[in-house]
Amino acid sequence: AQSVTQLGSHVSVSEGALVLLRCNYSSSVPPYLFWYVQYPNQGLQLLLKYTSAATLVKGINGFEAEFKKSETSFHLTKPSAHMSDAAEYFCAVTRMDSSYKLIFGSGTRLLVRP
């Protein structure tokens, strides 16, 4: 069965430090991939998406992610963390049986220390 794995349920970084959130997927066919952010008591907001164009995808708020087919990974990075980046981050992939449906990872809570 398809799956999305996010390593680390919690990641803590200092303000100004590099943010790296990991996402690996299992799929025999490269899917479309997404990163969403969820701020407390809010819905999900799309950060960026990979749809088979450029493998390095730039998103909002300075985030970017690189699709690596050989590693089946789509890790999210940001060079310098801001306090406002503290939130829950979800990686998602399109399902093989329906490209309109998404499978979400378990989420990573990013904590930013002053």
Added chain:
Amino acid sequence: SAVISQKPSRDICQRGTSLTIQCQVDSQVTMMFWYRQQPGQSLTLIATANQGSEATYESGFVIDKFPISRPNLTFSTLTVSNMSPEDSSIYLCSVEDWGLAGGHEQFFGPGTRLTVL
């Protein structure tokens, strides 16, 4: 891009009762989705609601427990029936729409936080 609102934003209910959650979109969309997010967990798709057809449910979810209506292209409701404490979750609706950066994306509502006592 679509803007989605949900009502209520939160509710506390007694076990055995039912709650209907509304999802309103500011534009016409074909596909709407309902998700459940249990405390501290990820999102699980409950069902897909297309206007003019019956909702299609994912494995583990049934119509008797989660009846869905989709009367037009901008509105849907999800009912959580005969609730138990295990139904305490955040329920989110989403829609497929054309994104600002091009291509189809899912846009999410703010969610309904349900607590069942």
